[in-house]
Amino acid sequence: MKREWNPLVKQVLDGERGIESLPPDLRLEAEDARRLLLDAIERQAVSLSDSVDARVMARVRRRAATPWSRAWHWLSAPTVPRWVVMVPIAAAAVLLMLMRTSTPPATVEQRTALTGQRDSVYVRFELYAPRASRVTVAGTFNRWDPTATPLVRLGSDGMWTVTLALPSGQHQYGFIVDGRNWVTDPAAPAVDDGFGRRNSVVSVNPINGRIL
Amino acid sequence: MKRLSVCLVVLGGLAHGLAAQGDVRARLVGRVSPEVVQLVSTLADSARRLGLPDAPLVDKALEGAAKGAAPDRIAAAVQTVFGQLNVAATAIRSTGTSAGAQEIEAGAFALGAGLTSDDVAAIARTADGTHPTMAVLQVGGALAAMGVPRGQTVGLVQSAVRSGLPLGDLTNLPAQVQAAAAGGVPPAAAAAGLERAAEARAAPNPHANSKAKTNPHRP
Numbered sequence: 203m204k205r206e207w208n209p210l211v212k213q214v215l216d217g218e219r220g221i222e223s224l225p226p227d228l229r230l231e232a233e234d235a236r237r238l239l240l241d242a243i244e245r246q247a248v249s250l251s252d253s254v255d256a257r258v259m260a261r262v263r264r265r266a267a268t269p270w271s272r273a274w275h276w277l278s279a280p281t282v283p284r285w286v287v288m289v290p291i292a293a294a295a296v297l298l299m300l301m302r303t304s305t306p307p308a309t310v311e312q313r314t315a316l317t318g319q320r321d322s323v324y325v326r327f328e329l330y331a332p333r334a335s336r337v338t339v340a341g342t343f344n345r346w347d348p349t350a351t352p353l354v355r356l357g358s359d360g361m362w363t364v365t366l367a368l369p370s371g372q373h374q375y376g377f378i379v380d381g382r383n384w385v386t387d388p389a390a391p392a393v394d395d396g397f398g399r400r401n402s403v404v405s406v407n408p409i410n411g412r413i414l
Numbered sequence: 415m416k417r418l419s420v421c422l423v424v425l426g427g428l429a430h431g432l433a434a435q436g437d438v439r440a441r442l443v444g445r446v447s448p449e450v451v452q453l454v455s456t457l458a459d460s461a462r463r464l465g466l467p468d469a470p471l472v473d474k475a476l477e478g479a480a481k482g483a484a485p486d487r488i489a490a491a492v493q494t495v496f497g498q499l500n501v502a503a504t505a506i507r508s509t510g511t512s513a514g515a516q517e518i519e520a521g522a523f524a525l526g527a528g529l530t531s532d533d534v535a536a537i538a539r540t541a542d543g544t545h546p547t548m549a550v551l552q553v554g555g556a557l558a559a560m561g562v563p564r565g566q567t568v569g570l571v572q573s574a575v576r577s578g579l580p581l582g583d584l585t586n587l588p589a590q591v592q593a594a595a596a597g598g599v600p601p602a603a604a605a606a607g608l609e610r611a612a613e614a615r616a617a618p619n620p621h622a623n624s625k626a627k628t629n630p631h632r633p
Contacts, residue, residue: 342473345441346480371516372523372552374477384481391559391588393527396474396491397483403523403559405552407585 211235322367323406327375329353329387332360334379341375341401343368348378374401441472447485450475450492457496466499467515470522498522505535506547516548524555529564536568540575549585550575556588561601570609577616 211232213219221232267275327339337353343366344350353362374393377385386392387402395401438458442451454475458468474495478488502521506513513521521534529537537554541547550571557567574584587608594604 340477340480342470342477346473346476348480372520372555389592391527391556391592393523393559395477395481396494397478397481397487399481401477403556405556405585405588407549407552407581 207231207235215239322369324365325368325404325406326363326365327353327377327387328361328363328389329377329379329385330360331362331377331379331385334360334362336380337362338378338381339364339366339375340378342373343375348381353377368404368406370406372403372405374403376401438468438472442475446475446479446488450479450485450488453489454492457492461496461499464500464503465513466496466503466518469515470495470499470519495522498525501525501531502534505531506538506551508535509539511538511541511547513547517551520548520551520555524551524558527555527558529554529558529567533564533568537571540572542575545575545581545584549581553584553587557591557601557605560588560591560595562591562605563602566602566605566609570605570612573609573612573616577612579612579615 207215208228208231210219210224210228214221214224214232215235221229221236224232329337331337337355338348339351339353340346340348351364351366353364355362374395375387376395376399377387379385384399386400390402390404392400392402438455439451442454446454454471457471461468461471471492474492475488478491483491499518499522502525503513503518506517506521511517517538521538524534524537525531533554534551537550538547541550553574554567554571557570558564562570570587571584574587590608591601591604594607595601
């Protein structure tokens with residue numbers, strides 16, 4: 203229970219005035235206060251047995267945080283509130299990264315299918331090679347795989363053709379005749395390929411789909 | 415949640431970097447030698463740090479392997495492509511234009527076709543709201559690849575854009591040069607004719623103006 207002492211009594215307790223200076227009706231209160239104060243000063247310290255101390259410490263150790271829980275607490279302890287908005291953003295970013303990581307590399311067929319839905323244009327490749335028994339086309343659009351995209355022979359006049367959906371951008375390519383001879387497209391511009399040959403070029407414009 | 419969010423962002427960035435690196439390796443392993451895989455992976459990391467696309471590096475390595483080139487030749491070709499991408503990006507960015515993957519690839523192609531970094535910057539500078547950077551660079555690169563001289567290539571693109579040529583017609587310029595070349599006209603002559611036509615389109619019509627000013631019968 204809390205008791206409020208008269209300010210004059212407090213001055214007595216603080217040694218600022220003598221008890222004799224108090225009005226008679228406060229002297230009794232001052233005696234009570236002084237007695238309580240002396241009792242508190244003279245109180246003996248409580249000593250606990252060693253067994254109590256051991257039991258308490260054992261329970262504290264049982265409840266001690268593991269390194270993992272301490273680490274989690276360190277990570278999740280609230281700090282500056284404005285950073286809380288970063289959590290869903292960061293979680294979304296990690297989710298996107300995981301989705302990206304779990305996606306296997308696209309095959310040529312998948313890439314073609316995807317480009318059919320994006321900015322893409324159907325491009326027809328043609329080569330006149332009357333003596334060829336097999337013609338394929340390889341380029342940046344099929345990872346330069348010489349076997350991925352065969353051309354089809356049209357009748358018996360020696361014309362070979364294939365139509366591909368190409369995404370926007372510039373693509374370099376070459377024809378492979380009979381699996382070994384690289385041939386540039388005579389109907390397209392060409393640039394040095396860095397390997398002593400030339401690559402044909404087709405450009406697909408994303409705005410209006412025109413081919414350069 | 416400050417520390418947790420920071421950790422998640424850092425982990426996300428690491429996962430992204432590892433995924434990109436693994437993607438480059440996955441596309442190359444089994445097609446090129448381990449030394450080339452290592453070189454391309456290293457260059458791809460540098461490319462990403464510089465904001466350059468890494469796909470052309472992988473493509474060039476795959477192209478070399480498909481053509482049976484020796485590993486050292488493939489390595490040299492990939493390094494050349496890296497250099498062209500870097501120069502193209504620098505040239506495009508020097509004009510104050512943001513350089514995305516397609517713009518940089520178009521610029522690198524133009525360099526490979528024979529243009530210089532100054533040419534690429536000059537062409538990129540012509541881009542406006544209706545003529546995107548990628549389109550003007552593609553046109554410039556294609557013209558150069560057809561054998562149109564450097565100065566004429568830049569001049570033709572500049573004149574065409576300045577004259578307000580619609581985008582569809584601009585991107586059709588190389589096809590016009592090609593058609594002329596098929597008819598026996600040298601690419602330089604064909605380009606010169608197209609440039610004159612563009613300049614004439616850009617110039618005001620003096621006949622129409624004088625008529626409007628000097629018609630005395632007009633009330």
